[in-house]
Amino acid sequence: MFKDILLDVSNEIGVTLATQLQKKSLISLWINQAAEDLYTSDDLPGCLREQVFDLDLSDGMVTLPWYVYKIRGLRNVNWWNSISQHDHRMRYSTNGYKEFWNYGWMRDVWRVKEVRAIGRSITNAAPLTLKIPLPETVAFAVNITGSNNNSVRLTEKITFSAGVTEMTTVNSFINPYNEFPIESIIKNIPTTYDLTIKDANDLEIAKIPNSELSSRYTVIQVFDNGVILPLSTDCNCTEVLFKYKLSPMLNDFDSFPCPGFDKAIFYKFMENYKGKNGELDQAVAYKIKCKEICDNLNNDDNQNKEMKIDFGVNKFLEVQRTSYPGDICTRRFWWIYE
Amino acid sequence: MNRVFSQFDFSGGSNLLIDPTNLGGKEYFLLINGRNRYETITSIKEPLISEDLPAGRYQGCYGAGNIVIVFISGLAYYKDFSNPSSTYLKVDGFSMNAAEDFLYACLVPASTVNFTRIPTSSNINGPVNLTLALTASPQCLVVQDGINQPMLIFSTGGSRPAATYDQWTKDDNREYVPIGKQMLYHNGILYIVCKDVNGRYTLLGRSVTGRPLDFMVNITQSGDKLPLEKDGGANSVAYRVDYNEITALQSVNDANGGFYVSTLRTSYIVTPNFDITFFGEPTFRSTFLFSAGAINNFSVTDVLGDTALIDFAGITSFNSVAQFRVEGKNSPFSAKLATLFNGITQSVNAATNFDNYCFFSMDTVFGPAIIVYDTLRQSFVGIDQFSNLGVDETGFPARIKMFCEIKTNLGRRFFFITTSNKFCEYFGSSTTATCSLFTKEFCSGDPKISTKPVALQPIFSDAQENGLISAAVYVDRILSDTGDVDISRSLVIPTPPIAPPFGNYSRENIENDKINFFESSQGYQTMVKISWNFTGTLTGFNLMSVDMPSDSSLAQQARNYAASN
Numbered sequence A: 001m002f003k004d005i006l007l008d009v010s011n012e013i014g015v016t017l018a019t020q021l022q023k024k025s026l027i028s029l030w031i032n033q034a035a036e037d038l039y040t041s042d043d044l045p046g047c048l049r050e051q052v053f054d055l056d057l058s059d060g061m062v063t064l065p066w067y068v069y070k071i072r073g074l075r076n077v078n079w080w081n082s083i084s085q086h087d088h089r090m091r092y093s094t095n096g097y098k099e100f101w102n103y104g105w106m107r108d109v110w111r112v113k114e115v116r117a118i119g120r121s122i123t124n125a126a127p128l129t130l131k132i133p134l135p136e137t138v139a140f141a142v143n144i145t146g147s148n149n150n151s152v153r154l155t156e157k158i159t160f161s162a163g164v165t166e167m168t169t170v171n172s173f174i175n176p177y178n179e180f181p182i183e184s185i186i187k188n189i190p191t192t193y194d195l196t197i198k199d200a201n202d203l204e205i206a207k208i209p210n211s212e213l214s215s216r217y218t219v220i221q222v223f224d225n226g227v228i229l230p231l232s233t234d235c236n237c238t239e240v241l242f243k244y245k246l247s248p249m250l251n252d253f254d255s256f257p258c259p260g261f262d263k264a265i266f267y268k269f270m271e272n273y274k275g276k277n278g279e280l281d282q283a284v285a286y287k288i289k290c291k292e293i294c295d296n297l298n299n300d301d302n303q304n305k306e307m308k309i310d311f312g313v314n315k316f317l318e319v320q321r322t323s324y325p326g327d328i329c330t331r332r333f334w335w336i337y338e
Numbered sequence B: 001m002n003r004v005f006s007q008f009d010f011s012g013g014s015n016l017l018i019d020p021t022n023l024g025g026k027e028y029f030l031l032i033n034g035r036n037r038y039e040t041i042t043s044i045k046e047p048l049i050s051e052d053l054p055a056g057r058y059q060g061c062y063g064a065g066n067i068v069i070v071f072i073s074g075l076a077y078y079k080d081f082s083n084p085s086s087t088y089l090k091v092d093g094f095s096m097n098a099a100e101d102f103l104y105a106c107l108v109p110a111s112t113v114n115f116t117r118i119p120t121s122s123n124i125n126g127p128v129n130l131t132l133a134l135t136a137s138p139q140c141l142v143v144q145d146g147i148n149q150p151m152l153i154f155s156t157g158g159s160r161p162a163a164t165y166d167q168w169t170k171d172d173n174r175e176y177v178p179i180g181k182q183m184l185y186h187n188g189i190l191y192i193v194c195k196d197v198n199g200r201y202t203l204l205g206r207s208v209t210g211r212p213l214d215f216m217v218n219i220t221q222s223g224d225k226l227p228l229e230k231d232g233g234a235n236s237v238a239y240r241v242d243y244n245e246i247t248a249l250q251s252v253n254d255a256n257g258g259f260y261v262s263t264l265r266t267s268y269i270v271t272p273n274f275d276i277t278f279f280g281e282p283t284f285r286s287t288f289l290f291s292a293g294a295i296n297n298f299s300v301t302d303v304l305g306d307t308a309l310i311d312f313a314g315i316t317s318f319n320s321v322a323q324f325r326v327e328g329k330n331s332p333f334s335a336k337l338a339t340l341f342n343g344i345t346q347s348v349n350a351a352t353n354f355d356n357y358c359f360f361s362m363d364t365v366f367g368p369a370i371i372v373y374d375t376l377r378q379s380f381v382g383i384d385q386f387s388n389l390g391v392d393e394t395g396f397p398a399r400i401k402m403f404c405e406i407k408t409n410l411g412r413r414f415f416f417i418t419t420s421n422k423f424c425e426y427f428g429s430s431t432t433a434t435c436s437l438f439t440k441e442f443c444s445g446d447p448k449i450s451t452k453p454v455a456l457q458p459i460f461s462d463a464q465e466n467g468l469i470s471a472a473v474y475v476d477r478i479l480s481d482t483g484d485v486d487i488s489r490s491l492v493i494p495t496p497p498i499a500p501p502f503g504n505y506s507r508e509n510i511e512n513d514k515i516n517f518f519e520s521s522q523g524y525q526t527m528v529k530i531s532w533n534f535t536g537t538l539t540g541f542n543l544m545s546v547d548m549p550s551d552s553s554l555a556q557q558a559r560n561y562a563a564s565n
Helices: A002-013 A021-041 A088-092 A262-276 A280-302 A315-323 B320-325 B335-341 B554-564
Strands: A048-054 A061-064 A068-076 A082-085 A109-116 A129-131 A140-146 A154-160 A166-168 A182-187 A195-198 A204-208 A217-221 A237-244 B002-007 B030-032 B041-043 B058-064 B067-072 B075-080 B104-108 B115-119 B128-133 B140-144 B151-153 B159-161 B183-186 B189-194 B203-206 B246-251 B259-263 B267-278 B281-290 B300-303 B306-310 B315-318 B350-354 B357-364 B367-374 B379-384 B400-408 B411-418 B423-425 B435-438 B449-461 B467-475 B478-487 B510-512 B526-532 B537-549
Touching: A002 A021, A002 A262, A021 A262, A021 B554, A068 A109, A068 A217, A088 A109, A154 A166, A182 A204, A262 A280, B041 B435, B058 B104, B058 B411, B067 B400, B067 B411, B104 B183, B183 B246, B189 B246, B246 B306, B281 B315, B300 B357, B306 B350, B306 B357, B335 B357, B335 B367, B335 B379, B350 B400, B350 B411, B357 B379, B357 B400, B449 B467, B449 B478, B449 B526, B526 B537
Parallel strands: A082 A109, B030 B379, B058 B400, B300 B350
Antiparallel strands: A048 A237, A061 A217, A068 A082, A068 A237, A109 A217, A129 A166, A129 A195, A140 A154, A140 A182, A195 A204, B002 B537, B030 B435, B041 B537, B058 B067, B067 B075, B104 B140, B115 B128, B140 B151, B151 B159, B183 B189, B189 B203, B246 B259, B259 B267, B267 B281, B300 B306, B306 B315, B350 B357, B357 B367, B367 B379, B400 B411, B411 B423, B435 B526, B449 B510, B449 B537, B467 B478, B467 B526
16 A cells, blocks of 8 residues: 555655655655556556446447446457457558458457546536535645637636535537547545536536546547447447556555555656666665565466467468458467466 | 674764764764763763652752751751661751742851951951951851851851841950852952842942951941941952852952852952951952853853853853963853753853863753763763652752762762752762663765665673663654664672773673664654663664665655645
C-alpha cells in the first residue's frame, strides 16, 4: 500500500512525513510517477481485469468506462468467438495487408479509435451542469477545455465552494467539426465524492471518480457505418480483458493495482530520483534492483500455467507474401502444454 | 555518497555568537550539565537538596570557614561541615524580618584601631588624635535586612543586635551600626548602603577606619557624638555615587584602595581620598567605569583578576587596573553567549567562582540556567539546568538567589539557595544530571549537496553507571529523528593509587555504540544532540550522512509544487 512505499521513500531520501507536508506532497507525486513508469512498461502480474459489457450498438461506436486503460482481449459472449483488435493503419493501407471492411454482424474486429474526455456526444449545446452528490468540506475547481463557435480551444474554470453541490458552465461547448467538442475535464484535487457532468438534456456525458483528476473514456469502433446491424439478442454482451487504469495513490491505504510491487515502485522511484540528481551509478543500481523484483514476480506468477509462445514470423511464408499480393495470413501460432 | 562528520576535541567551548555552521573544529553550540576541561565532555552530578532545614523563605546563605549559615524566614541556621555528623543548629537570639527576599551579611574582623578619637580643632577637615586605648570590637557576622537594627552573629553560635546611635558612648561602648542593606568590608572600613531621606538606598555609609562596628565618624571637638542621629549619624558623612540606588559593593584589585560600587545602570570605582578628610577619615571620589551595573550584590565575581558582573542584558567584565591606566573600555565578556540573552531582562541573579569555574545564574532564552565559564580554558563551557530544583511561588522554574562556598579539611563545598526556597549543594547528589551536547551544525559546504544523517557513533569512556545514551538530529533546525542505546555495563573506576597506566579495570573501558536514524530528514544543515544520564565521558563521535545532491533543494521543489497546485 501507499503508506509503505511512502515510508520507504521518506526514510531513504529524508522527509519527515508528519511535518514536512509540502515535501510529502512532492514525493507522493514522484512515487506515482514511478508507479506509472513501472505500470506502463509491461503487463505486470495482476494488472488485467475481465468484465462483460452490454453494449449499446445503435451506431458503430461505443465507449468503455474510465477504468479500462488498455484492451488486451475481446470475446463475443453469445457466439464464443474471439474478436480481433486492429490497428488504425490497416484500415487505410493501400499496400500489402489491408482491412477491407468490418463485418459488423460478425463483430469480429474492433478498433480502439481514441481516448476522450466525454463518454457520449453532447445532444444539446446549452451550458453544462456539474454535480456532486453531497457537499465537499473544501473548495475545488474543475477546468473544462473545449471548443465553441468562437474558439477552437477555450478553458472555463468552475469553482465549487465548500458546501456547494451543483454548478453550471458559462460557456456552451460545441464544435461543428467534431462530435466531441470537449478536450479535457480536469479537477485540481481529489475529492470525497464523484463529479458528474450532464448536458442540457440531463444526459450524463462524463463522470470523474473522486479519486481521479480527469475524465477518461475509451472510444471503440465496433463496425463500419452502413453494415447490416447485428442480430437482435437479449444482450449485446462482449467480454473484455483489459489493463486496469492506474489511479494515483493518494491516501495511506491506496494500493497499486498489481499486488507485491511496492518494493519495485520504491526502487523505480530511487532510480528516477538518483538519475535526476546526477547520481547515475546509484540510479543504475536501483534500476537493476527494480528489474530483479519485477522479473521475480513475473516468474512467480507464470509458474504452472499454459503458455502461448510466439515463435516469430516464418521466413518462408514471408516469401509467399511478397510473391502473391493480397491478404495472406503470414503468422502461425502453436499452442504448447506444459 | 557517504559523508562522515566528526569531532574529537571539545576544548573550544560553547559559542552562540556566530552561526552554528561556522563554529571552529573544537567548538560546539551548547553544552548542558557537562564540563569540557579535558577536551572531552564529562557529565556532572545533580545538586543535593537539603532535607534537614525548615521550610520558609530562604533569604541567604553565607560561608564562614567550615560553617554555612542559612537565613530562613528571619531566622538563622548554621552547620559545621568539618564534622560529618553535625546537624543544622539555630542561631540563638537571632530574629530579623521574615518577609524580605534577602538578608545581607558581611564577616568583619575585630577592630584594629582601638583608641578614642579626639579632633585637633573645630575644623571638620582637620586631623584627629588617637588617645585612650579601648577594648576591641568583636569579630562577627553583621546581618542586615534594611528594616531592623542589624544583628551580630558570633562564632559561639550566639547573636545580638548591634548597638544603635543612642547606645554609643565615647568611653565604654564605641559601637554603632546603622540600618542598611549591602555591606563590604574593605581596607579596614565596613561600608553599608543606607537609606536617604527619601527612603532610597543611595547612601554609602562607612565605619571608622580599623573599627568596623563603629560608624561614629562625625564627632565633636571633645570626641563625643552629636545629640541626634540625624545630625551626627552615619548618613552625615555618607557618600553617594549618583542619583540611582546602589545595588552592589565589591572589592577589586586596585592599587589605590578603591572598590567597586554599582547602581542598576552605572558602574564606578570609588577610591578613598586622603587629601580631603572629614574628622580624620578619608572622603571619596568615584571614577565612572561604564553604563552598565550589577543586578544585585550577589551578581559580581572575580574572573582571573578581572571583575565580571551580571547586568540587565548579560555578563560584563572589566579589569580594574586597566580601566585606569590603559583604556576605559569594558570587555564584552559574554559575547560568545550573547544570543542566550536575546530579549531577556535579568532579574534574580547570582555569580561566583568555584574550582576555577565561574558560575552565573541567569535567565536565558532556554529558561533559568547557570552559565559556566572555565577560567583555566578561558572559555564558556555551557549551561547547567537542573530538573530537581522545583518552581517558585509563581510557578516559574527556580532561579538561584545566592551562592556560597566553604573550605573544610574534608574538601571544598559549594552551595546555593533558590527562589523555590531550597538549599542545595552543587554536585552533591549521587544522581547524575542528564548531560546534553548540542554540536555545531554540519553541512557539505556546497548548497547543491544536502545531506541526510543516517547514524551516530559516539565513543564514551569511564562509564561508571548504567544508563542511556540518547541522540537526536536537527535537520535544518527541525528535530528530525531520535535514537538511543542502553549502557548497562557498570564500570568501577580504580581509586588511587592505581597501576600504570590506567589501573586495573574489571572490563573494557570504552563504549562504542552506533545509533541509527531511520527516519531522519535531508537538509543542508545537521546538528546532533547527544545526551547521557550516567557518569561518563564523551571522547568524540562520528556522524554518518548520505549526500543528497540536487540542483535545487527538495524544500524548494516542494514549495514550488505546492504553489503550483
